[in-house]
Amino acid sequence: MLPLKDTRLFRQQAYLNGQWVNADSGKTIVVTNPATGEILGTVPEMGAVETQRAITAAQCAWAAWRDKTAKERAQVMRGWYNLILENQNDLAILMTAEQGKPLAESKGEINYGAAFIEWFAEEAKRVYGDVIPANKQGQRLVVLKQAIGIVAAITPWNFPMAMITRKCAPALAVGCPVVIKPASQTPFSALALAELADRAGIPAGIINVLTGNARAIGGEMTANPLVRKLSFTGSTEIGKSLMQQCAGTVKKVSLELGGNAPFIVFDDADIDKAIIGAIASKYRNAGQTCVCANRLLIQEGIYETFAEKLAIAVKQLTVGDGLQADIQQGPLIDMHAVEKVEAHIQDAVAKGARIVCGGKRHVLGKTFFEPTILADVTSDMRVAHEETFGPVAPLFRFKTEAEAIQMANDTEFGLAAYFYSRDVGRVWRVAEALEYGMVGINEGIISTEVAPFGGIKESGIGREGSKYGVDDFLEIKYLCMGGI
Ligand SMILES: NC(=O)C1=CN([C@@H]2O[C@H](COP(=O)(O)OP(=O)(O)OC[C@H]3O[C@@H](n4cnc5c(N)ncnc54)[C@H](OP(=O)(O)O)[C@@H]3O)[C@@H](O)[C@H]2O)C=CC1
Ligand SMILES: O=C(O)[C@H](O)CS(=O)(=O)O
Numbered sequence: 001m002l003p004l005k006d007t008r009l010f011r012q013q014a015y016l017n018g019q020w021v022n023a024d025s026g027k028t029i030v031v032t033n034p035a036t037g038e039i040l041g042t043v044p045e046m047g048a049v050e051t052q053r054a055i056t057a058a059q060c061a062w063a064a065w066r067d068k069t070a071k072e073r074a075q076v077m078r079g080w081y082n083l084i085l086e087n088q089n090d091l092a093i094l095m096t097a098e099q100g101k102p103l104a105e106s107k108g109e110i111n112y113g114a115a116f117i118e119w120f121a122e123e124a125k126r127v128y129g130d131v132i133p134a135n136k137q138g139q140r141l142v143v144l145k146q147a148i149g150i151v152a153a154i155t156p157w158n159f160p161m162a163m164i165t166r167k168c169a170p171a172l173a174v175g176c177p178v179v180i181k182p183a184s185q186t187p188f189s190a191l192a193l194a195e196l197a198d199r200a201g202i203p204a205g206i207i208n209v210l211t212g213n214a215r216a217i218g219g220e221m222t223a224n225p226l227v228r229k230l231s232f233t234g235s236t237e238i239g240k241s242l243m244q245q246c247a248g249t250v251k252k253v254s255l256e257l258g259g260n261a262p263f264i265v266f267d268d269a270d271i272d273k274a275i276i277g278a279i280a281s282k283y284r285n286a287g288q289t290c291v292c293a294n295r296l297l298i299q300e301g302i303y304e305t306f307a308e309k310l311a312i313a314v315k316q317l318t319v320g321d322g323l324q325a326d327i328q329q330g331p332l333i334d335m336h337a338v339e340k341v342e343a344h345i346q347d348a349v350a351k352g353a354r355i356v357c358g359g360k361r362h363v364l365g366k367t368f369f370e371p372t373i374l375a376d377v378t379s380d381m382r383v384a385h386e387e388t389f390g391p392v393a394p395l396f397r398f399k400t401e402a403e404a405i406q407m408a409n410d411t412e413f414g415l416a417a418y419f420y421s422r423d424v425g426r427v428w429r430v431a432e433a434l435e436y437g438m439v440g441i442n443e444g445i446i447s448t449e450v451a452p453f454g455g456i457k458e459s460g461i462g463r464e465g466s467k468y469g470v471d472d473f474l475e476i477k478y479l480c481m482g483g484i
Contacts, residue, residue: 002040002097004090008195012041014211015194016050017057018204023212024049029184034100034331034367035321043187046212051179051220054208058150058177059226061205066147066175073173074121080200081117084110084193091161091192093323098186099160100330100367101285102322113162115449116169116465123470124173140481145474147175148252149228152221154181154214154242156234157333158288160189166453166464167231167254171473172206176229179208179221183234185333187211218242225249229473232256233290236413236458243461254462254472256290256454258387259415262408263293263444264430266401267301269420270442275309277444278393281418283317283371284445286329287391288337290459291416291438291447294387295377297396297404307375307395311357314393317371319362331367332390338367341390348374348381348394358391385411401426409435415455418444437463 004010012028013020022028023044031040044050065073084091092106101109132141151171155163160182168178182190187209194209210217221227222245229252232242236257246253263281265274281293298306322330332338338361345359358372369391377383377394384396398404408417418440419430431439437455440446447453452463462472 002093004093006087006090009087009090009192010041010094010188011191011195012043013191014044014046014050015191015198015207015209016054017061017208018198023047029211031098031185031187033097034333035323037366040097040188043191043211046210047216048220050212051210051217052224054179054210055150055220055224055226057205058179058208061203062150062177065177065203065206068175070124070127070173073175074124076201077117077121077169077172080197080202081114081121083196083200084114084117087192087196091189094188094192095160095186096322096330098188099157100322100333102327102330105285106322109159109162112447112449113159113165116162116165119449119465120169120173120470123170123467127174127470127474138482138484140484142479142481144477144479146477148473148475149176150226151176151178151229151231151473152227153178154218154221154230154232154234155183155190157183157185158285158290160186161193163233164190164193168207170470171229172202174470174473176473177206177208179210179227181210181214181217181221184211184214219245222246222251223248227251230254231472239460252472254464255460256462256464257415257458257460258413259290259292259455259459260294260385260387260411260413261291261416261418262295262297264297264404264408264417264419265299265302265306266404266419266421266423266426267299268423268426269302270422271302271306271309273442274306274420275313277418277420277440277442278310279313279317279444281440281444282393283314283329283391286332286369288333288389290387293393293418293444295384295396296393297398297407299404300397300399303395303397307356307373310393311373314371314373315357319368319371320364329371329391332369333367335367337390338369341369341388341392344383344386344388344390344392345372345374348377348383351378351381353377353381353394379407379410387413401430405430405433409433412458413455414457415459416440416446
C-alpha cells in the first residue's frame with residue numbers, strides 16, 4: 001500500500017459523468033511499479049461503448065459549463081489548482097510509484113502541471129473578439145471566439161499529470177468538456193486529478209477519465225462526430241494514425257510528438273554551464289522526455305574537455321527507486337524501453353563509438369539503466385536518427401557553425417533544440433537557422449506554461465501553454481450585421 005495521507009486519491013476505477021465506474025465487462029488492467037515490479041493496483045479495461053457514454057455525458061453537461069462566464073469557470077479551476085498543490089506530496093508518491101521518476105521530479109511535474117490550470121483560468125478572461133470597420137454602409141462586422149466543443153485527450157506515460165492539465169486547462173477554461181485517456185502504464189495520476197476536480201466542483205460530465213483499450217477508446221474518440229477536437233501527446237507513429245482517423249469527421253487536431261533534439265556546444269561557450277544544461281536536458285526523467293537532448297554536437301576544439309567534464313558529472317548521478325531520498329535517476333518505464341536503449345548502444349559501438357561511462361543495465365536490475373555517454377558517434381548510427389528515450393548521451397564532433405546547423409537539422413523531427421554560445425552574432429544566426437519549434441540558448445530546461453510548447457515537421461502540430469495555447473480550443477465566428 002502506498003504511504004498516502006489521503007487514500008481516496010488512489011482510485012482504481014474510471015471517472016465517467018461524475019461517477020467512479022468499472023468497465024462494462026468487469027475486465028481490468030494491472031498497473032505495476034517499474035522500480036520494484038510490484039503490482040500497484042488495477043484500472044478498468046474500457047472500450048468504445050464506455051467512451052461513447054462519456055462523450056454523451058460531456059455533450060449533456062457542455063452547455064451549462066460553456067454558459068458560465070470565464071470568471072466563474074476560472075474560480076472553479078482555481079479551487080482545483082489549490083487542491084492539487086495542497087495534495088502535492090500524495091500526488092508525487094502516486095506519480096513516482098507508477099512512472100518511476102524521482103520524487104523531486106514528480107513534485108516538479110505537479111507544480112508545472114498545476115501552473116497550466118492557473119495560467120489558463122486567467123487567460124480565458126482575455127479571449128477577446130474583434131469589431132471590424134465595415135466597408136459597406138449600414139453594416140457592422142463582429143468576430144466572436146467560442147468554445148470548440150468536446151475535446152478528446154490522449155496522453156503519454158512520461159508526464160502522467162502535466163500532459164493532461166496542459167490539454168484540459170485551456171479546454172475547460174474556454175468552456176469545453178474533456179474526455180481523457182491516460183497511458184495504461186500511468187493511470188493513477190490522471191484519476192487522482194479527476195478526484196480533485198470533483199472536489200473542486202467541476203460538474204459531472206465536464207471531466208471524464210477513461211482507462212483501457214487504447215485502440216478502441218481512441219477509435220471512438222476519433223470517429224464520434226460530437227468530438228470536435230483531439231489533443232495527443234505521444235509517439236509520432238500513433239500521432240499520424242490518430243490524425244488520419246480524425247479526418248473522417250474533420251476534427252481539429254493538436255499533436256505533440258517525438259523529438260530528436262540537438263544539443264550544440266560551440267567553442268566560445270561557457271563549458272561548465274553547458275555541462276549543467278546537458279545533464280538537466282539529457283537525464284531528466286531518465287532521458288524519457290520528448291525534449292531531451294538526443295544528440296550532443298560538440299565543436300572539435302573543446303570535444304575532449306567537454307567529454308571529460310560530462311563524464312565526471314554523469315558518474316555522480318545516483319540511480320535508484322525514486323521513492324527513496326536523493327535519487328536522481330529512476331528506472332525506465334519498461335523492458336521494451338531498456339531493449340531500445342541497449343540496441344542503440346550496441347549499434348553505435350558496432351559502428352565505432354566508444355563507451356565513456358555506463359553502457360549497460362544497472363546492477364539494481366529490473367529496468368534500471370546506467371547513465372551512459374558515447375563518444376566518437378557518427379551520423380550513420382541509429383542514435384543520430386532515432387529518439388533513444390533513455391539515459392544515453394551520444395557525443396558527435398563538428399568543425400564549423402555551418403556544419404553544426406546542417407547536422408542539427410538533418411532529421412524529420414523539429415521539436416526542441418539547444419545550443420551554447422556567448423557570441424551574440426552566432427546566437428542570432430544559429431537560432432534563426434535551426435528548424436525547431438523551441439530553441440534553448442545557454443539553457444537546458446525550457447518548458448514553462450507561459451511559453452508556446454510545440455514542434456514542427458514530424459514533431460507535431462499546434463502549441464500548448466502560453467497565450468497561443470488557448471486558440472486550439474476556440475472557433476472563430478464572423479457576424480455580418482446589415483440593415484443598420
Ligand atoms: N512527444 C512526447 O512527449 C512523447 C513521445 N513519446 C515517444 O513515443 C514512444 C513510445 O512511447 P509510448 O508511450 O508507447 O507512446 P504511444 O504513442 O504508444 O502512447 C501514447 C498514448 O497513446 C495511446 N495509444 C497507443 N496506441 C494508440 C492507438 N492506436 N489509438 C489511440 N491511442 C493509442 C497510449 O495508450 P496505452 O498506454 O494504453 O498504449 C498512450 O496513452 C517513446 O519511445 C517516445 O519516442 C512517448 C511519450 C511522450
Ligand atoms: O512530453 C514531454 O516529454 C514533455 O512535454 C516534456 S516537458 O514539457 O515536461 O518539458
